Amino acid sequence: KNQVEQSPQSLIILEGKNCTLQCNYTVSPFSNLRWYKQDTGRGPVSLTIMTFSENTKSNGRYTATLDADTKQSSLHITASQLSDSASYICVKTRGAGSYQLTFGKGTKLSVIP
């Protein structure tokens, strides 16, 4: 059973609109949670990492939030651009120092003009 669940599975939005992608995790104990962006036909690229002490972190138009109590993270994209069309993957480390990562299945975002 995948212990990182992402929603929605896919999303279509108009260029210029905002959107929020969700990630729920059950992997314990807590360690870092990272968001990756994967363009079609390419490997994933790290967007941001959330640590236990962080609630919010921004990277340009991307803002990630973390609620360790409810085990939820979100990725908010502001003023979407066509180049934001990609899959967004939430990744959780299984434990401090572990090499084993649990990948979510991703949310496929399509930004249309």
Place this chain on the structure above:
Amino acid sequence: NAGVTQTPKFQVLKTGQSMTLQCAQDMNHNSMYWYRQDPGMGLRLIYYSASEGTTDKGEVPNGYNVSRLNKREFSLRLESAAPSQTSVYFCASRLGTGDNSPLHFGNGTRLTVT
């Protein structure tokens, strides 16, 4: 700056054939990884190498072997390909031993086994 380079980009094999997927990184990273990505599933770890000279099994190692040839190169071998190994294979590397450093991925090898 090439990053992580994978070859080949595409490959079609018949059941029972063998092949080696090549991966090289030029970032002086210590650890390297092989993942497979299948539709409707998250990336799954096949094998990893924490440092030069060591390799360990991941979640789905059956049917695969790996070689950490040197610090730069980490190859994945399919000895007798099966249709269940049709997938996109990603090699990745990272500097550190924990998750404080991000994975850097190659652009994948798309393998079809008929």
